[in-house]
Amino acid sequence: MFDGNLTRFQLDGTVEHREGQQFVGGKGFAGDSFERVHRIEPHGFASSPVKGGIGVAMSARGNRDSAYVFGGENPSMRPDIAMGGAAIYDHTGNIVSVVQKDMRIVHSARVHIVAPEIILEGAVYLGGPGASRPVSAEGTVDSAGHTDASNFAAGVFAT
Incomplete structure (x- = not known):
C-alpha cells in the first residue's frame, strides 16, 4: 500500500525566509534528513517554528527534492485549552486564547494596542x-x- 509520499517530520530548528516563503530542515519518520523544505502556512498567519516541532512532509510526485511541510507545532509548548478553544502562542509563553466566553491576552512585559481609534x-x-x-x-x-x-x-x- 502506498503512503502518498507522506512522512512524519521533526523540525531541527533551521528556518530560512526567502522571497516571502519559508524553508525548514528536519528529519523524517525513519531518520532520513531533509534540508530546505518549503513550509506551507495559511494566508493571514505567519509563524517561525521551533526545534522539536512536528509536522508532516509530503514529497510531490515522489521526489524528495520537491517536499513540502505542513504544521510544525512543538508538543512541549502547546498551551492547555478547553475543547473547542483556540490560541495563538509563542515559545516564551505569551498567549492570546479564545475559550468559551472569554478572550485572554497574557504577556510577560507589555501589551501595545495601536489604532487611530480604540x-x-x-x-x-x-x-x-x-x-x-x-x-x-x-x-x-x-x-x-x-x-x-x-x-x-x-x-x-x-x-
Whole structure:
C-alpha cells in the first residue's frame, strides 16, 4: 500500500525566509534528513517554528527534492485549552486564547494596542476583576466639594 509520499517530520530548528516563503530542515519518520523544505502556512498567519516541532512532509510526485511541510507545532509548548478553544502562542509563553466566553491576552512585559481609534464597550475594570470603586469623568464634584481633574469615564472601575 502506498503512503502518498507522506512522512512524519521533526523540525531541527533551521528556518530560512526567502522571497516571502519559508524553508525548514528536519528529519523524517525513519531518520532520513531533509534540508530546505518549503513550509506551507495559511494566508493571514505567519509563524517561525521551533526545534522539536512536528509536522508532516509530503514529497510531490515522489521526489524528495520537491517536499513540502505542513504544521510544525512543538508538543512541549502547546498551551492547555478547553475543547473547542483556540490560541495563538509563542515559545516564551505569551498567549492570546479564545475559550468559551472569554478572550485572554497574557504577556510577560507589555501589551501595545495601536489604532487611530480604540473603542472599549462595556464595563472596564482597572487593576483586575475585583475592582469595584467607580471612577468619574473630568469635572465631577465629589461629596467633599473636590472636582475631578482626570478624564476617566463612567463605567470604569478601579481597585
